[in-house]
Amino acid sequence: MHSRQAVPALTVGAIGVVFGDIGTSPLYAMKEIFNGHHPIPVTPENILGILSMVFWSIMVMVSIKYVAIIMRADNRGEGGSLALLALITDRAKSSGLTWIVTLLGIFAAALFYGDSMITPAISVLSAVEGLEVIAPSLKPYVIPVTLGILTGLFVIQKRGTGAVGMLFGPIMILWFALLGILGAMEVAHNPGVLAALNPLYAINFINTHSGLAFLALGSVVLAVTGGEALYTDMGHFGPFPIRLAWFAFALPTLVLNYFGQGALLLSEPQAIASPFYHLAPDWALVPLVTMATVATVIASQAVISGAFSVARQAIQMGFLPRMLIVHTSGKAKGQIYVPFTNWTLYLAVVALVIGFGNSSNLAAAYGIAVTGTMLIDTVLIAFVMVLMWRWHWSIVALVAGSLLIFDLAFFSSNILKIPAGGWFPILIGLASFTVLTTWRRGRKLVGEEMAKQSIPIHAFLDSIFDVHRVHGTAVFMTSTKEGVPAALLHNLKHNQVLHERVVLVTVQTTEAPNVLEHDRIYLHQMQQGFIRLIIRYGFMEDPDIPGALMSCKRFGESFDLMETTFYLSRETIVPTLTRNMTCLRARLFALMSKNATSATEFFKIPTGRVVELGTQLEI
Template identity: 40%
Template sequence: MSIADSPSRPLKASLLIAALGVVYGDIGTSPIYTMNILFGRAGLPIDVVNVLGALSLIFWSLVLVVGVKYMLFVLSADNDGDGGVIALATLLRRRSRKRARSLVLLLGVVASAMLIGDGLLTPAISVLSAIQGLELVAPELTEVVPELTVLVLVALFAIQHRGTARVGKLFGPVMLVWFLLLAGTGLAWIQEMPGVLAAVDPRYAFWFFRDNGWTGFLTLGTVFLVVTGSEALYADLGHFGRRPIQMSWLFLVWPALMLNYLGQGALLLSAPEHPGNAFFGLVSGFGLVSGDYWVIGLIGIATLATVIAAQAIISGLFSLFRQLSDLDYYPQLRVRHTSARQAGQVYIGSINWLLMTGTLLLVLGFRSADGLANAYGLAIGGVTLMTSLLFLTFQRRVKQRGWLTIFALGLLFLGVDLAFLVALATKLLSGAQVIVVISGCMLLIMLTWRWGQDRLREGQQRAAPLLKDFVASEAVQSAARTPGSAIFLTHTACSVPQSLLHNFRHNQILHHETYVLRVEIEDAPRVRLENKLEVERLGSGFFAAVLRLGYMERPRFDTILDLLSQTAYPPSAEHPSLFLSRARIGTANIRPLIRWRARLYGFMQRNTPSPGFLLDAPPEQLIEIGVHYEL
């Protein structure tokens, strides 16, 4: 149970407001571009059936996908309080049969690759859509809107190293103002044409499909833009808890979104001469002298809201890459915590600049929100489908639901997801292939890393003797001892670490106390303090230690020493040495068909930071030994 859901703590308004800035950024900025894409250039003709039909599709998409699927059901599937597709996959891996474990985790990894592709698009389309509002007040700036967007995004990525801790308090209030503004501007136009409220009648969606046929069905690919932030609701479960996310949605976010969408629909029906942008057109007629002042103000707060939404996406991707790294599907990364209070606020420099490069290339390549919309949605559509499959498995395996319940939920969830996905698949011919390629490359990298790591461990186990046999050997028993303590990192439970083996063979000397330490990343997000470190005395000055951490935790050398000092076998030396091996990969004996994969793994291995660097081990205490391996 998360802190936010603890019955001993009341639900605070500050927690609800804070959730607005992190959880609802993507969904909250979708009104800027969705209706414009539906009825913009080469879009749907503006008539009563089309406008009310599109609004009905939007209304029921928010109800079924966000309100029913995520709010009522998926948010209940937490892994020790944490949510997200990786958290759900790791939870199911613990509870599944041995044969199904790999498949369950593979689904989570595939979904993660898609989320990464989608994460490049989200900042690009949201910020670009907001800045495109300048075309209404300064048409001469139309050609440089992409470049202005690039400047905003570069500034955003440049300040990522400062973290969200300092500015996080501003996120919630700004988004609160944003949602109130969405509601107010929409309500003003609904009063002009209250008949637009009839769109909540699902028959208008049916009539829309009847009149537009296959074209109407394909419109679902654009309607899906209103729910693309749904996965963020689930991923941020551990930060805020279930109740704040649900209450914020029910009493503010959903009403504000629908009022704005309905207001845009009323504008389209009552003012066909609107300036071409349904969102900014909501305020273009206000003001005593000119509506330009209102438009400029709305552009300013819209840009700020989209920057906050982009910030939330970027921070979420940092956490996702860290989880993948801890699960051994991505090389180890240099992670820096940016908040003393929130463990989830991290910064990864290499990922930050990689994301920035990809996002800027997308902005400059597509140059408009309409163009980006052609690529947007397919990846996240695949993620929502996989989330449904994993959730149904969770209901069957963990909750022990009957097949009738599983069938009913599956019919609802998978029916909606597949309808969206089929419509989104047509975007493969108009831009989505870029995101498919990006997601495919990320998946290839993740699976190749895991493949190489598995082969490397197998090679290490074959090359190294058993630890207990090594300790009992005559060579070790008669070896000279040097004062002090040494810690040798290992990846295997029973074998001698390569660093220990090579150090002993070359130097013929051992430390007075030798700790063989293995770090295990558990499926759970965190491990209790009393269960973190286990030490076994092997005799002859040798100790086998196992450090257990959750995938949301990060090992540090000073933390390891603190934990060791609290055990029954603390090191006698004040500054123990840390020994580790560095793999050098050879591909001479690899079959030609998979040699490319071995070379890719070798390239990643050479460019992976040293474990000692990742542990923040002091250089004067670190000894690194290179070891050659043939995959």
């Protein structure tokens, strides 16, 4: 629970980070609906019908689904697909649905990467396209300026976003205020547009123009992109500040802007070329384009930071190999930089901007990833309703079924955009899914192979009475809490000595985001100076082995790092023709294993105190 004094600051922060994506949707949503790949005639009837669809889509998909329902399913305060997956995995085991839940959670995380590539590209590009409204002769500069801004954005990631982040809230407050003011000014000229708040306009449009309405859904979804971020970023700000910011500020200003664009189109149908920028008077275009660009950069920053967080969660939960994770702030543990993820996203974003050329073409690629993620979230929250909240099946069917109808309608409409660019997020999603599941499967096979080569610890301890012991402490890192580590057996075989104190350390990742300090360490004293040490971390935490060893003083065990040697096993994976894994996936796993960040760096072990022993494994 956050203190009352902290709520205003958290609310401002939430406006700056959480609502960046959905807050920049007015730049392109209405334009794409009426002027995109499936254009809709700009008539008063159609305008009011579309506005009603946009409004009620926002209310159902964001206000009801995410803010009112899904945000209740927090994993100790954390949100997002992987946090939701971790939350219900244990409950699903007893019902035999683990594999379904796991696959859905992994695929939702995979689709997020497609979304995180498209969002910076379409957001910044749509803002810079305002240059064409200022002066059509500036069109050739749109792509170069967009690439310059995006390059700068990805380059500064390694410096951290703490200082810039403090400005996000006030800037986005100004942005949302501008959205509301521009929309309110136009609504004041044509207040009749507010009639579209009545859902009957949407229902009538769907009944009389069912084909057009179905095609329109593929673009209407652009108005709710970013809604899933409310749940993903819940751990940073808490549910109450996000809900307060949404209902009191973000939602009203967004609705005003969409209705303002609708009012403008009722009086000036030709403004459809760029309804957002035509809301402003000519003298305000330059500052508005500048402000829109800044807002889209902030929205992109939030998505990039989210990709870093998902990467760390995936590493900790065993879906990705160890990667270099840089902490860019000594105070805020959530501020991290993952170089591999950063530059992979950058290359994809540059390719998207150059390949698609304008925001309208990119809009065709947008939507599939978002609607796919939203669809999976509905299925996962249905599991939560049944397994955790213990709702009656009739209530689950009514609530989850109703949401599923909306999700399926949006998703099926976006399927039509696959030939025009929707293939890209699907391709990225499938590639990411393959990588995540391959690593998970490969590590399981490695663990099974290591277990075969291991021997029981009690049998080992009974056989080492005559082994020469040397002064100091040896720490052997092992992935399993059973048996004898391969590195220990290799060291004994080649050096024929053991240290006077031997510590077998296993790091476990829990299905909670954080672990309390008094629950972090389990220490078991064994015979012959052996100690079994199990160190537990949450999936949002970074392992620190020296720090954990220092915490063992409460168990009566102290460690001098200058007299401690860390033994690590480095496995060389040899793909074989077995039924355990296809040849291509085995080669992919071997490649990922070879390029994984060293355990020394990942676990923060002093490099001068490490001995690595190699072992070859066939899978």
